[in-house]
Amino acid sequence: GAVVSQHPSRVICKSGTSVKIECRSLDFQATTMFWYRQFPKQSLMLMATSNEGSKATYEQGVEKDKFLINHASLTLSTLTVTSAHPEDSSFYICSALKRGGLSDTQYFGPGTRLTVL
């Protein structure tokens, strides 16, 4: 299998502060990682695609200046929620793409539950 870690698992912060979430692929290199957001009882919504060594690609409606993504190495991508507000409270999940001969598979991190007060 493949292991992806995410840190922190849970964070509570005050409105207006910034929060950084780390996503690491532990046993494989991932040139591509993805960031998703999931609201209660809803599906995962792709926020952005993070590519090592280049700028992230954001989905329509996702503010790139608010959700800063840095893919610093082949095993680490970070998502920074800047000036967080209560409406940003959500479950943030990253995934790392493991490329294979026949198919590519996304492996998900355990998620980060963000609560903004």
Next chain:
Amino acid sequence: GQSLEQPSEVTAVEGAIVQINCTYQTSGFYGLSWYQQHDGGAPTFLSYNGLDGLEETGRFSSFLSRSDSYGYLLLQELQMKDSASYFCAVDGGSQGNLIFGKGTKLSVKP
């Protein structure tokens, strides 16, 4: 637009077999994946179909018909621990990004 349709809820009893269908309409298609997500947890990968036909992994099987834009996940010998949400997801492009369905909440009763 792009859409994936799957039932919102399914209920079954222990030991039974359940099939979760997924139809999709996307601009690109490289394959169909299935993920399991327990309440409060992250999705875990179950299976992938890149070609038509059936893929079997233990108690779980997944089927794809590209001509019908249709696939299903088959869960056999249901156990209580199978109670979770199941998402189908289309691999829509060369970047490997996934488009998720809304999920099917499976409840397994004793």
